Amino acid sequence: MRTLVLVGHGSHTSGDFAGPTYRFAEALRERGAFGEVVEAFWKEDPALRRVLRTTASTHVTVIPLFASEGYLTETVIPRELGLGHQGPVPDHGVARVLGGRTVRYTRPYGVHPAMTDVILARAAEVLPQTEWASAALVVLGSGGAAPHSGDRVTEAHAARLRERGLFQEVHALSADALSTDEWPQVVQARKVVLVPFSGQAVPLPASPESARQVYRAEPAGTHPGVVDVLLRLAGEAADTEQTGGDLDRAHQAAWAAALELTRQPARIGEVLVTPQGRLLELRHALDEGLPGTELQTLVTPEGLRDHLRVDQRGQHRPVRTYRTLRRGWRGVIHESEWRRVLHDLYPAVTEEAYAHGCYTLRPTPWPTTARRQTGRDARVQRATPDLVERVSREVCAPCMKTRLWAGEKLPLTFLDGVPGAMPCAEACTVLIARVREELPSPGGAAEETGATVQDR
Ligand code: SF4
Numbered sequence: 001m002r003t004l005v006l007v008g009h010g011s012h013t014s015g016d017f018a019g020p021t022y023r024f025a026e027a028l029r030e031r032g033a034f035g036e037v038v039e040a041f042w043k044e045d046p047a048l049r050r051v052l053r054t055t056a057s058t059h060v061t062v063i064p065l066f067a068s069e070g071y072l073t074e075t076v077i078p079r080e081l082g083l084g085h086q087g088p089v090p091d092h093g094v095a096r097v098l099g100g101r102t103v104r105y106t107r108p109y110g111v112h113p114a115m116t117d118v119i120l121a122r123a124a125e126v127l128p129q130t131e132w133a134s135a136a137l138v139v140l141g142s143g144g145a146a147p148h149s150g151d152r153v154t155e156a157h158a159a160r161l162r163e164r165g166l167f168q169e170v171h172a173l174s175a176d177a178l179s180t181d182e183w184p185q186v187v188q189a190r191k192v193v194l195v196p197f198s199g200q201a202v203p204l205p206a207s208p209e210s211a212r213q214v215y216r217a218e219p220a221g222t223h224p225g226v227v228d229v230l231l232r233l234a235g236e237a238a239d240t241e242q243t244g245g246d247l248d249r250a251h252q253a254a255w256a257a258a259l260e261l262t263r264q265p266a267r268i269g270e271v272l273v274t275p276q277g278r279l280l281e282l283r284h285a286l287d288e289g290l291p292g293t294e295l296q297t298l299v300t301p302e303g304l305r306d307h308l309r310v311d312q313r314g315q316h317r318p319v320r321t322y323r324t325l326r327r328g329w330r331g332v333i334h335e336s337e338w339r340r341v342l343h344d345l346y347p348a349v350t351e352e353a354y355a356h357g358c359y360t361l362r363p364t365p366w367p368t369t370a371r372r373q374t375g376r377d378a379r380v381q382r383a384t385p386d387l388v389e390r391v392s393r394e395v396c397a398p399c400m401k402t403r404l405w406a407g408e409k410l411p412l413t414f415l416d417g418v419p420g421a422m423p424c425a426e427a428c429t430v431l432i433a434r435v436r437e438e439l440p441s442p443g444g445a446a447e448e449t450g451a452t453v454q455d456r
Contacts (some may be wrong), residue, residue, distance in 0.1 A: 001035030003055040004028060004234055007048055007077055010041025012093040012430055015309050015316040018044060021065050026302060029226045034061075034234075044318035046347030048080045050425075053351045054343060055152060056251050058101045061234045067110035067142070068153040075374055078105060083234030086088055101248065102395060104237040109199065109229050110153050110221070116160045118225040122195045126215040129166075136189035137161060137453035138219075140178070140196045149434055154197050163250070167193075195220055236300040241283035246439055255339050257415050262338060267419035269346055269400055270325040282331040285419075295330040304331045305344040318345055319430055320424060321432065322398045349401075349422045353413035356404075356423045363404035364426040373432065380435045395431045399424070 006028070008021030021039050028037045028409060040051035052060065062081065064073045069088065078085040078094070083105055085094045093106040109115065123137055139161070141154035151174070158172035168189045175196065177183045191213045198221040220226075265274045272285040282304070298304045311317055311324040325345075326329045333341055342350060342373035355361035366388050370381045389406070396403060402410040 001057040003057045003060045004034040004037045005040055005051055007040050007064045012043050012318045032232055045320040051347040054348045058248050060103045062099050062105045063230055063233055063239055064108045066108035069108055073108050074146045077357055106237045112229050112233055114229045114232055116157045116222045119157055119222045121194050121225055122217040122220050122223055123193045126217045127193050132166050134168055135191035135193055135281055136187045137167040137193050138171045138173055140173055140175045254351045257354055258350045268414050278335050280333050284325055284327040287327050288439035292330055295328055298329055298331045301337050301340045304341055321400045352423050353415045356413055361425055369427050377432055377436055379439050380432055382439055383435050388435055391435050392431055395434050
């Protein structure tokens with residue numbers, strides 16, 4: 001058995017950014033090439049920092065679901081995983097043994113040469129191949145690069161496409177180029193196929209000339225063919241002598257304890273779980289006793305997960321252990337789906353609660369967390385203990401977890417029958433972002449409260 005971890009950016013304020021990661025993870029599960037496929041995010045739960053603890057096997061491949069290399073793939077993700085690697089990732093990935101697991105970290109999917117074929121597949125959806133020879137193909141990179149050029153990744157794909165000679169012209173442009181009147185000077189052909197590389201929306205080109213026919217394709221980054229690229233990346237990073245992963249014993253023991261809880265009606269966090277033969281019924285504990293006909297019934301792990309990622313008012317829940325679980329639903333699942341559903345409800349808490357009970361969960365004090373931060377988050381290293389405590393009391397107030405990292409004690413956990421008792425071994429990214437917002441930026445005043453575009 002091997003585990004594949006897909007890492008997305010996620011967001012503190014919107015659930016939309018996690019959508020592609022969940023969709024590709026589901027497609028990979030259907031292919032069945034891995035014993036398990038796990039999602040993780042930098043800016044929301046399930047948190048990247050804790051994901052390795054949640055994997056069932058001791059052979060783990062981690063793929064960043066990003067279109068290009070950069071600060072996140074070369075600094076943040078390796079740092080949060082504890083890989084001890086910084087900088088460009090080689091073609092064959094980075095391999096480390098961490099806590100008894102062999103972890104292989106790959107380059108992001110966008111840089112793989114197979115993405116060139118995905119761009120062509122998108123182009124074929126809007127213009128038949130028979131017309132390509134008289135058309136221009138424009139690969140649109142992220143905004144921010146000089147409008148007349150693409151970024152490094154789209155330039156590389158455009159170069160490969162030029163070599164193939166299928167189109168009259170091939171260009172890599174910034175998506176911003178479409179809102180200027182420069183692009184018609186760069187692109188000569190009368191037929192133009194625009195293929196956005198990642199998932200960004202493509203604006204209408206500025207001043208489209210009547211003599212031009214512009215065909216807008218869907219983004220390459222959302223094409224189902226990306227799943228094949230992910231499988232190739234994982235395959236190239238794999239150790240050829242590997243005979244298959246072993247099961248992680250602590251993980252198995254933790255989940256055996258969690259399954260044992262469901263042998264009789266039990267409360268876990270805000271959820272009431274009731275066994276019905278081999279099925280489990282889940283609902284908000286405050287909906288106990290309501291007839292099932294008054295509740296919305298959800299019967300798949302994906303349906304439950306998506307329903308419960310937002311609160312009663314439809315607001316995104318970046319921290320799943322906040323006491324903001326919506327009411328009015330009931331989930332009916334097979335007990336074999338329990339692990340996945342509980343992980344979606346309260347990511348990593350089962351493994352951490354079990355480790356806490358065995359005295360193997362080591363809290364990370366705030367100063368260590370702060371020292372690890374880089375980029376604009378490095379500012380939190382200047383936060384005083386009083387400031388961290390003040391912000392934490394506000395941020396952590398709605399959270400069920402007990403702050404072990406701040407010295408709080410947790411004698412028992414939900415695995416011992418105390419429903420809301422869950423350990424927090426390290427400050428989460430929501431708290432880190434809020435502490436940073438309280439500190440003056442190098443330019444002057446403290447940031448406004450609320451996530452910035454960069455932080456989402
Ligand atoms: S830092 Fe606070 S809000 Fe974040 S997970 Fe821990 S207890 Fe919850």
